[in-house]
Amino acid sequence: MGEDIFARVYALVAQVPYGRVVTYGQIARAIGLERGARVVGWAMRRCPANLPWHRVVNAQGGISLHDAPETVPLQRALLESEGIRFDRSGRLDLARYRWEGI
Template identity: 55%
Template sequence: MPSPLSHGRIFAVVRRIPPGRVATYGQIARRVGRPRAARQIGYALHRCPPGLPWHRVINAQGRISLPADSTAALTQRRRLIEEGVIFVDGRIDLARYGWDDSRAD
């Protein structure tokens, strides 16, 4: 059985996502050594500390996973747009805006 996921490890990875870039929940899960734990990444981000750039984490389809009319989703979209990320039909082009975490260490 895998060890419990440390929120601290998740937050440390999310902190490294640069402005104007996004990462997927699955990408963060792989980065912390738990490739099948994308959903747990989302749970952890619900408890993130102030200042963590949680808004830079999206789903594998390039979309915001929060309910579209929620305050959090509107905040996430606004923050990404302020960083220069462009949405087309509600999606972010991961090839263009995706974080290359292979250079993160």
């Protein structure tokens, strides 16, 4: 049952297109948890490797801290390889890259 939430999170993440991003809160709202952004973060800790996990960012357009330190630069590198640009403070422009398809 509780795994339904995880499954729904992963199903949404799987749909995010190349070169676009979504936020934790955005996913939470899409699965009916208006303020469940942290739960989405919890689910993303165990995100299956075959999903585009790097396309999930925080509400400020920044990359949130992960378990492994290397994961943050890796996520940024993956996004940059898809044409996404970061500003000096390490944030991307959500108005430009956010995917609204969920």
